[in-house]
Amino acid sequence: MTLPPPPSAVYCLPMFDLHDVTFAYPSQPPVFERFSWRGERGDVWAVLGPSGCGKSTLLMLLAGLLHPQAGEVVIDGERIVRPRPRTGLILQEYGLLPWAMVQDNVMLGLRIRRFYGPDGRHVPRDERLDPAEAQARVEHWLARLGIADVAAKYPGQISGGQRQRAAIARTLVLDPDLVLMDEPFSALDAPTRESLQALTLSLCEEAGVTVVLVTHNIEEAAFVGQRILLLSKPPSSQTHVNANPHITDAEYRRSVEYQTMCTHLREAL
Amino acid sequence: MKRRDVLLATLVLLALWYGLAAVIQRPILPTPVRVLATFIRDLPRDLGCHTLVSLYRVTASIVLAIALATPAGLVLGQSARLNRIFAPFVYLLFPIPKVVLVPIVLLFLGVGDFPKIVIITMILFFQILVLVRDAAAAIRPELLLSVRSLGAGRRALFRFVYLPASVPAILTAVRQSIGTAVAVLYIAELFATRYGLGYYIYYQGSTLFDYPKMYAGIVAMSLLGLGLYFGVDAVERRMCRWQG
Numbered sequence: 001m002t003l004p005p006p007p008s009a010v011y012c013l014p015m016f017d018l019h020d021v022t023f024a025y026p027s028q029p030p031v032f033e034r035f036s037w038r039g040e041r042g043d044v045w046a047v048l049g050p051s052g053c054g055k056s057t058l059l060m061l062l063a064g065l066l067h068p069q070a071g072e073v074v075i076d077g078e079r080i081v082r083p084r085p086r087t088g089l090i091l092q093e094y095g096l097l098p099w100a101m102v103q104d105n106v107m108l109g110l111r112i113r114r115f116y117g118p119d120g121r122h123v124p125r126d127e128r129l130d131p132a133e134a135q136a137r138v139e140h141w142l143a144r145l146g147i148a149d150v151a152a153k154y155p156g157q158i159s160g161g162q163r164q165r166a167a168i169a170r171t172l173v174l175d176p177d178l179v180l181m182d183e184p185f186s187a188l189d190a191p192t193r194e195s196l197q198a199l200t201l202s203l204c205e206e207a208g209v210t211v212v213l214v215t216h217n218i219e220e221a222a223f224v225g226q227r228i229l230l231l232s233k234p235p236s237s238q239t240h241v242n243a244n245p246h247i248t249d250a251e252y253r254r255s256v257e258y259q260t261m262c263t264h265l266r267e268a269l
Numbered sequence: 270m271k272r273r274d275v276l277l278a279t280l281v282l283l284a285l286w287y288g289l290a291a292v293i294q295r296p297i298l299p300t301p302v303r304v305l306a307t308f309i310r311d312l313p314r315d316l317g318c319h320t321l322v323s324l325y326r327v328t329a330s331i332v333l334a335i336a337l338a339t340p341a342g343l344v345l346g347q348s349a350r351l352n353r354i355f356a357p358f359v360y361l362l363f364p365i366p367k368v369v370l371v372p373i374v375l376l377f378l379g380v381g382d383f384p385k386i387v388i389i390t391m392i393l394f395f396q397i398l399v400l401v402r403d404a405a406a407a408i409r410p411e412l413l414l415s416v417r418s419l420g421a422g423r424r425a426l427f428r429f430v431y432l433p434a435s436v437p438a439i440l441t442a443v444r445q446s447i448g449t450a451v452a453v454l455y456i457a458e459l460f461a462t463r464y465g466l467g468y469y470i471y472y473q474g475s476t477l478f479d480y481p482k483m484y485a486g487i488v489a490m491s492l493l494g495l496g497l498y499f500g501v502d503a504v505e506r507r508m509c510r511w512q513g
Contacts, residue, residue, distance in 0.1 A: 063418055089418030094411040099433050099511045109419035112429060122420040154511035167415070174419065 013077045014038040015178055015210040016062060020071035023054075023061060031057050033235040034071065039227070041177075044201065044211045046225025048218065048265060053231040055214040059180050062212060063089050075178060084178075085113075085124045088171030088209075092183040095167050096155040102166045103151040106142060109174045110134040141169040144203065161192035168200055172207065179204060181213040185220065194253070197224055218269070222261040223253060230268055242268070299481045308485040315469070316482075320489045322382075322464040327454050327497065330386045334393030335439055342398045342438075343431050346405025363395040368453050375460050385457040385465075389450045397442040404438035405431055437512060440505045444498065451494040466490045 017038040024030040031054035039045055047055050060066040061073055064083040073080045075087065083089075096105045114129045116122040142148045145165040150158045155166070164184060171179060184200075185193040201224060204211050215221050221228050228242040244261055252258050283301050290300040308316070345352045371388055378384035408430060416430055458467025466486050474483035 060414075063414075065414055065417060083418050083420065085420050087418065089415055091411045091415050094409045095415035097412070097416075097430070097433070099436070099509070101511075108416070108429065112416075112419050112421050112425045115425050115428065116420070116422075122422055122425070156511060170419070180418075 015041045017074040021068040022070040023068045030235040041210055042208055044226040046221035047214045047229045048221040049231030051216060054234050055231055056182050059182050059214050063087055063180055086177045088176035088179040090167050090171055090181045090184045093187055096163060098155050101152050101154055105166055106138050106170045106173055109170060137173050141173045145169045161188050176209060178210045183215055218262050218265045222258055222265060296480050299484060303481050304484040307481040308488050311485055316485055316489055319464055319466050319469040323454060323466040323493060326382055326385050327450055330389035331443055334390045334397055338394045338397035339401050339435055342401025343405050346402040367392045368456055371457055380461040388457050389453055392449055392453055393446045396446045397439055400438040400442040401435045404435050408434050437509050440501055444501045447494055447497050
């Protein structure tokens, strides 16, 4: 008889674990070479680096949309060979269907799940697909992200900030345990960006979600990242991690610690 | 474009027609009043029947062309490799005026509705294929990535991204081709048939010399084209509200 593992052992599994990952685009030098990196459950990571350092590639590897030539990407104890149902991905822009209203965009993931049914491959096996419940979930997240009043509008009719809120709602409605974000706020003006950063962080914290946010913006990394992964020119093989006190409070931006962290990151880059 | 302006333009054109007919005073150009009277009198009789046959042929062609060209366009738009293979063929075949193939298609496929539907389908096919292919190829990779990250595999991408993305392209293609489709319908109906507006117009004009009836047929054919055009517009307004 085999005993189920004790709960603590399950809990100790890292959320994501990249092990000796080597990745190169066809006929190009490698972006990552024997690169290892792991993150614990509930961590909020910022990945910081100049353009071309492989930040987005790293995110696509975590998302299962790209595959390493060597090494492996393990998420929640499972080796990733295709996008995983409980991983959410939020991109800078153009992620919403332009022909669908905001509410339908937020519903999209749930509709895809109903399309496949709980097959364990596209959709978690334990997913319940009750349409009324789905509608309630959509309305809940529309309200939490403050976009209930534009629910019946098309992405082209709302502001960039509202579009990004819709993209975040669409991801959180699927109840993810890992959320990957690629420069999600960089197209927004400063006040919108700052309020959305704070909102996203508090929502993710509330849901106990692990976050990996890719950015080229030092201030954003210093504000959002509980841990900060620094990437430099490829190929990356070493992991440079900075720990950050991480206070999800707008006041943190005015603190000396925050300023020191920004200076430190700037020098490190 | 306002409805009132369209109505006004119609009235102006009718007035011009009336004036021209009054000046020329020949049986070959009857006044619109006479033609409309004939049109209203004959529509419940033979003219209506011929109109329905033509309507059936052209709508069947549109439906068939959409059903064939959309999947083909989506496949070519998704696969750069297949497109590289087929693009030269499309490039060569697209500009051929399909109307010159009417006699050949009739020789091969014989009498009946089918060869006529095939001809019009051929015209619409390439137009839809090219526009749908380009629409599918223009879908942003970010959109595909983020929908894939929501769990979509190939089938769901097709259903939730590629298919809806091709709707405006299909409608544009159909709208652009309606004029040509109706013109070719006319030509195709000159051959090997005793039904359809093409036959009706030609028969009334060249055999019976009944000019008011011939003009009533022309009016019916114009209304057919116009009706299809308005129909596509209405569908577009309903399905493509996001583009406004």
